[in-house]
Amino acid sequence: MPSAEIVAVGTELLLGQLVDTNTAFIAQALAGIGMDVHGTHTVGDNRERIAELVGGALERADGVITSGGLGPTVDDVTKEAVCDALGAGTRVDGEAIEAMEALFASAGRELRENNRKQAILPHGATVLKNAHGTAPGFVAWRADGKFVACVPGVPFEMKAMVAGQLLPLLERHFHLRETIVTHTLHTFGIAESEIDHRIADLFEQSDNPKIAVLAHRFTCDVKLNGKAQNREEAQALIAPMADEIRARLGAVIYGSDSETLAFVVLQLMRERGERLGVAESCTGGLVSAELTAVAGASDVFVGGVVAYDNDTKTRVLGVPPKRIAEFGAVSGEVASDMAQGARTNLGSDWAVSVTGVAGPSGGTSEKPVGLVYAAIVGPYGVTAHRLQLSGERAQVQQRATIHALGLLWRRLRAEPKGARET
Amino acid sequence: MPSAEIVAVGTELLLGQLVDTNTAFIAQALAGIGMDVHGTHTVGDNRERIAELVGGALERADGVITSGGLGPTVDDVTKEAVCDALGAGTRVDGEAIEAMEALFASAGRELRENNRKQAILPHGATVLKNAHGTAPGFVAWRADGKFVACVPGVPFEMKAMVAGQLLPLLERHFHLRETIVTHTLHTFGIAESEIDHRIADLFEQSDNPKIAVLAHRFTCDVKLNGKAQNREEAQALIAPMADEIRARLGAVIYGSDSETLAFVVLQLMRERGERLGVAESCTGGLVSAELTAVAGASDVFVGGVVAYDNDTKTRVLGVPPKRIAEFGAVSGEVASDMAQGARTNLGSDWAVSVTGVAGPSGGTSEKPVGLVYAAIVGPYGVTAHRLQLSGERAQVQQRATIHALGLLWRRLRAEPKGARET
Numbered sequence: 001m002p003s004a005e006i007v008a009v010g011t012e013l014l015l016g017q018l019v020d021t022n023t024a025f026i027a028q029a030l031a032g033i034g035m036d037v038h039g040t041h042t043v044g045d046n047r048e049r050i051a052e053l054v055g056g057a058l059e060r061a062d063g064v065i066t067s068g069g070l071g072p073t074v075d076d077v078t079k080e081a082v083c084d085a086l087g088a089g090t091r092v093d094g095e096a097i098e099a100m101e102a103l104f105a106s107a108g109r110e111l112r113e114n115n116r117k118q119a120i121l122p123h124g125a126t127v128l129k130n131a132h133g134t135a136p137g138f139v140a141w142r143a144d145g146k147f148v149a150c151v152p153g154v155p156f157e158m159k160a161m162v163a164g165q166l167l168p169l170l171e172r173h174f175h176l177r178e179t180i181v182t183h184t185l186h187t188f189g190i191a192e193s194e195i196d197h198r199i200a201d202l203f204e205q206s207d208n209p210k211i212a213v214l215a216h217r218f219t220c221d222v223k224l225n226g227k228a229q230n231r232e233e234a235q236a237l238i239a240p241m242a243d244e245i246r247a248r249l250g251a252v253i254y255g256s257d258s259e260t261l262a263f264v265v266l267q268l269m270r271e272r273g274e275r276l277g278v279a280e281s282c283t284g285g286l287v288s289a290e291l292t293a294v295a296g297a298s299d300v301f302v303g304g305v306v307a308y309d310n311d312t313k314t315r316v317l318g319v320p321p322k323r324i325a326e327f328g329a330v331s332g333e334v335a336s337d338m339a340q341g342a343r344t345n346l347g348s349d350w351a352v353s354v355t356g357v358a359g360p361s362g363g364t365s366e367k368p369v370g371l372v373y374a375a376i377v378g379p380y381g382v383t384a385h386r387l388q389l390s391g392e393r394a395q396v397q398q399r400a401t402i403h404a405l406g407l408l409w410r411r412l413r414a415e416p417k418g419a420r421e422t
Numbered sequence: 423m424p425s426a427e428i429v430a431v432g433t434e435l436l437l438g439q440l441v442d443t444n445t446a447f448i449a450q451a452l453a454g455i456g457m458d459v460h461g462t463h464t465v466g467d468n469r470e471r472i473a474e475l476v477g478g479a480l481e482r483a484d485g486v487i488t489s490g491g492l493g494p495t496v497d498d499v500t501k502e503a504v505c506d507a508l509g510a511g512t513r514v515d516g517e518a519i520e521a522m523e524a525l526f527a528s529a530g531r532e533l534r535e536n537n538r539k540q541a542i543l544p545h546g547a548t549v550l551k552n553a554h555g556t557a558p559g560f561v562a563w564r565a566d567g568k569f570v571a572c573v574p575g576v577p578f579e580m581k582a583m584v585a586g587q588l589l590p591l592l593e594r595h596f597h598l599r600e601t602i603v604t605h606t607l608h609t610f611g612i613a614e615s616e617i618d619h620r621i622a623d624l625f626e627q628s629d630n631p632k633i634a635v636l637a638h639r640f641t642c643d644v645k646l647n648g649k650a651q652n653r654e655e656a657q658a659l660i661a662p663m664a665d666e667i668r669a670r671l672g673a674v675i676y677g678s679d680s681e682t683l684a685f686v687v688l689q690l691m692r693e694r695g696e697r698l699g700v701a702e703s704c705t706g707g708l709v710s711a712e713l714t715a716v717a718g719a720s721d722v723f724v725g726g727v728v729a730y731d732n733d734t735k736t737r738v739l740g741v742p743p744k745r746i747a748e749f750g751a752v753s754g755e756v757a758s759d760m761a762q763g764a765r766t767n768l769g770s771d772w773a774v775s776v777t778g779v780a781g782p783s784g785g786t787s788e789k790p791v792g793l794v795y796a797a798i799v800g801p802y803g804v805t806a807h808r809l810q811l812s813g814e815r816a817q818v819q820q821r822a823t824i825h826a827l828g829l830l831w832r833r834l835r836a837e838p839k840g841a842r843e844t
């Protein structure tokens with residue numbers, strides 16, 4: 001299996017001012033075509049250090065993929081460093097200049113000298129066109145067949161270039177015949193150590209597929225990575241192990257692979273022919289945003305109300321002011337009223353509501369930061385849930401969002417359509 | 423200046439199944455106390471490779487900080503690998519066992535054998551207590567004063583441990599007297615290459631503070647990193663350069679450092695004593711979520727309506743069905759109606775609305791994916807803006823969100839309170 005190392009370039013990454021998401025994307029892409037990623041690195045915009053790191057990685061692996069440092073500014077030095085590491089000269093790519101001129105003309109902007117710098121490439125390099133920006137990428141080859149591929153740091157430019165051009169090129173070059181397939185099972189409402197306890201023996205038994213447990217906020221994933229000559233064989237390795245894990249964990253598994261809680265909730269509701277509304281306070285729009293992140297949400301999700309102000313809870317959701325005065329805005333009673341108000345005013349079959357104290361201020365000894373109520377109303381009535389969540393403001397908001405959707409999922413599963421109608 | 427390298431441990435990181443945010447946090451924390459991060463690495467849950475990487479990093483730098491691989495499962499091998507790299511034996515930490523027993527007892531759970539494994543530490547290591555989880559961290563010392571610090575991979579456990587315990591310990595150990603201070607200027611509505619054009623000469627002139635331009639979605643940051651003996655001196659280095667950049671870029675700078683567009687909008691509105699409502703369709707709650715991510719948003723932000731369904735636009739925002747029929751839900755007219763409906767029904771002084779085609783489906787030749795209208799209504803009337811945004815669904819949603827807030831910011835700046843009342 002050919003191997004690669006990944007290098008992210010940028011002083012801002014080393015200073016921790018920007019989180020690198022490119023490396024994860026590239027690593028996943030390489031795993032998909034059966035290249036083994038041995039290690040990944042980050043280095044500043046420093047020509048000498050980049051050249052040293054790329055040179056070292058080329059000794060250990062069959063190729064190196066760098067992201068970042070191809071821009072027009074004077075601190076972009078990746079290309080120069082790669083030429084140093086390979087001992088390669090440079091040339092100006094005429095097509096890249098033309099493409100840039102066309103892009104700038106269509107935007108009514110002038111091509112500056114610093115943009116022209118982006119069309120300089122190592123001699124003999126294969127150009128990777130940039131469909132979304134000015135910096136072309138490239139693959140430079142060493143005489144022994146090892147390579148250095150450089151792609152831009154802007155994530156969506158990089159992604160299109162890697163998926164559309166780099167991967168097919170590497171597959172051809174290395175005659176790749178091995179692939180890693182990943183199958184992920186998502187759980188809600190079970191601790192990592194409890195999952196580990198139930199399936200620890202499988203970890204030890206199985207090297208292929210390799211099993212890993214990943215803890216998130218209120219969810220845990222079980223990942224199965226199968227390695228084989230092709231997708232079908234890898235999937236055949238994974239299937240019996242996935243069945244065994246499903247049998248052991250059962251009711252806590254809400255979905256697999258790209259299925260989010262929001263996706264599963266929308267899917268279950270779509271199958272029932274029912275629709276969903278949202279009323280949220282402390283989560284401030286995140287529950288609606290989770291749902292609308294799913295393409296095609298519009299046939300199920302009618303809309304939501306972010307009732308941040310108490311007056312808005314009354315105006316738009318019809319929560320009686322005396323209920324707020326009696327129980328407080330953060331209470332099971334008001335959560336229930338919000339959900340019922342959303343169901344009535346938005347005209348949906350189901351509604352989910354969240355109200356709580358996200359912090360950092362606003363907490364009291366009776367209602368501390370992290371106290372959240374979620375309510376679910378459906379055709380068969382309303383349920384309210386009290387949660388005490390830990391973490392800072394953003395974490396409380398995110399956890400409350402996941403929990404609200406998880407509770408809704410449980411009710412949808414527990415109440416098949418028509419179950420209590422008879 | 424003492425140096426460090428950072429190692430993130432986890433096969434799931436190498437496979438790209440999880441994005442590492444810990445390294446950025448640790449790098450930023452180290453910069454803040456004046457430690458130089460030369461490079462960062464990621465490695466799988468492989469005892470031999472971790473030991474090799476940690477050993478190599480210890481040759482280049484004064485210390486290594488690892489995150490991840492301290493959990494209870496059998497694939498957590500960081501501690502064993504670090505002992506290998508240092509040639510250290512292990513001991514069981516009695517206090518850590520007691521703390522775990524107390525934590526489990528309070529949650530009504532049983533301490534399992536795999537949790538006990540977490541209390542095994544290298545001989546002579548300094549324990550870093552875990553306030554939020556079961557895995558203690560530690561700092562193991564080499565005879566020559568170099569160190570390996572290991573912290574958990576769960577971000578909020580890691581953050582509390584690094585900030586509260588590791589940094590003070592390193593400051594004492596290295597008698598740190600140098601610090602890096604970062605000052606960031608945020609811009610809206612100007613291209614990276616245009617910023618570069620206006621300030622390129624400053625890049626070359628200035629090595630301290632070091633200047634970098636970072637492009638985001640619709641915003642660009644200019645970062646100034648000043649290095650000095652203490653915060654005050656670093657700030658004094660930065661101040662004149664920041665003034666120069668402000669003078670050159672002027673009206674496009676909306677804020678600095680931790681100030682987001684949402685924060686600045688809320689701040690400006692708070693100063694005016696006015697309040698804000700939101701009506702959004704294709705952004706599905708993200709505009710409200712951006713605003714409520716800011717602590718204390720509640721005195722300005724009254725609430726929002728996610729009018730995903732056309733019926734909801736009419737029911738909750740009072741958009742006339744015949745306007746939707748005549749102009750389409752994605753139009754400047756309906757965007758204006760949505761904003762005005764939000765202002766009226768939520769009782770706010772200002773409202774911002776967004777409606778568009780986020781994709782991947784729903785686009786037509788007349789109204790393609792990425793077409794978004796944003797409207798702003800304030801005391802002096804309504805303005806509607808047509809945007810054509812690129813990218814996938816999530817990018818269109820995020821860009822539309824940033825753009826809507828940016829347009830609102832521009833109007834708040836252009837219309838001082840009371841300006842047209844006279």
